[in-house]
Amino acid sequence: MNSTNGGSSNRTLRCSFCGREKPRQVKELIAGPGVYICPDCVALCNQILQQKGEGPSYQSLGYKHLCLQTDDVDADVARLKAAGVKITTEPFDTQINSRIAFFEDPDGIMLELWQDLR
Secondary structure, three states, X not given: OEEEOOOOOOOOEEOOXXXXXXXXXXXXXXXXXXXXXXHHHHHHHHHHHXXXXXXXXXXXXXXXXXXXXXXXXXXXXXXXXXXXXXXXXXXXXXXXXXXXEEEEOOOOOEEEEXXXXX
């Protein structure tokens, strides 16, 4: 992975998770294959893993969850609960002007609901 700290490209880079823009909203983005993540989102992911009693695992590969953008996280969580879906993390506001919640699909795949509060 590369860190994007410099360069003079006119291309606007954004965190693939929270959408914040470099350099206007974040100073640094970590680049992956076609994606970028800011340090705040890395910290948030680690915080969620620690709350679940898990640490970050660098020994496994592949996608760990899928993020779905919504206009109303709370309404969607209420509908999911009514349908009997397991909510693993109740909705909460992040430090990056978004509201998120996590749930599992029938196969145990972690899914995230993401709402932009800006």
